[in-house]
Amino acid sequence: MTTLDTQDRFTLIRHSDAEAWIEAVAAEMAQVLNEEITAFGRARMLLSGGTTPAPVYQALAELDVHWDRVEVSLVDERWLSPQDRDSNAWLVRESFLTRADGAHFDPLVRVGKPLAECVYTANLQAQHSQRPCLSVLGMGNDGHTASLFPGSRDLARAVESTLPYAALDATGCPGANQWPLRITLTPHGLGQSQQRLLLLRGKQKLDVLRQALDSNNPHLYPILNAIDLGGTKLRVHWCD
Template sequence: MNKTVEVLPDKEALIARSLEVVLSQMQAAISERGQCTIALAGGGTPKPLYEAIASLDLPWDKIHVFWGDERYVPADHPDSNQRMARHAWLDKVDIPAANIHPMSTDGESPAADAQKHDDYLREFFKVAVGEFPHLDIILLGIGDDAHTASLFPHTDALQMTDRLVTVGNKDGQPRITFTAPLINHAHCVIFLVAGASKQPALAQIFADEADAMTYPARLIKPQGELWWLLDEAAGQKLKK
């Protein structure tokens, strides 16, 4: 694992730097593998990043967009991660509809939809059961409780070692989420973290020893590159 931690002066600088890193990773993936697969995060922090990407002229036919997790709500619901990304980015560019790969949230149950997306990813990436695909870029955030994607403290999703996608649970509300092993097979994982409220979680995530079941972001140890991009408010106590 090649780990980089950068603390940027403010949220604007965080977004500017994250844009640089994402574009560099996109270009490398397209150059090396002919396409770029990227999984998006929800929440407010990455939204300006998506808006910035939407303003660029990129080879959209070579970019495939996934989501690392999704709330179990209709695609047009205000809480939908897919809806946010479409409004901020995907609806504004000429990306082929076939290159957008949202998680299903309208099936028989969260478990059925999680299995459906697991099967879908295996088909898209041509991997057998027991194998894991290597997404080029996975964007993540953290919550004040140190969750990431929809991997929440002390939930069953943290125990999944052979699945690509599973059901996450936040206070009884189901989510669909990538598993930690799938995230850890990525070529590049990028955490975007802003705000002073994240300091306690970051202290535990970066501690020499702490319980990953209590602080799930500690589970993320990708085979490829790991980037932590933090604004000053979040990362000031991590600076040497």
């Protein structure tokens, strides 16, 4: 069985409790953003939805960053209006953007536009924007990250794409719940980010991560697509 603390495919940072986890992750994100702003005048980051990162985003918004120099977009999105409370855009707006005064947000879903056009616009935006200095990821108990779901009919196509974003139909994948249609960052798109953070809570998530490494099968455990990108190692922040 894989020992997570001694393998060299990513860096695992264990935190004593949720408060320490939130504080440390927010501080690291602020540091990456400030270094990017110092070097280039602006910074761009990609955020995930879900309840796990929401308190981190709230803490981050309170830190000393020139938010008017920060562009924000999403790692992935459900095929929902950005005004829908179940969308990732809504969570990011409520937990972060309403507190980080001046930060600019680029949603992945454009109201009134078909899915293919939204993906095209997302790719165009990504290709003509500053390279992301930071991407924040989560992982489901099925081993998915972003909207790369195991068993999806579109998984191979998304993984092999040379574009930053792809549409994905996760019909039949339990982890997608009632929102099978998605826009997701591809491994190619994720690889463009200078720093990647994976935020995990609970022992079960470490067990899934260990199972993924033991399987070495990125189709069964798509989280491996975020681990084995090369370049800067993925940083995994965990607390129970």
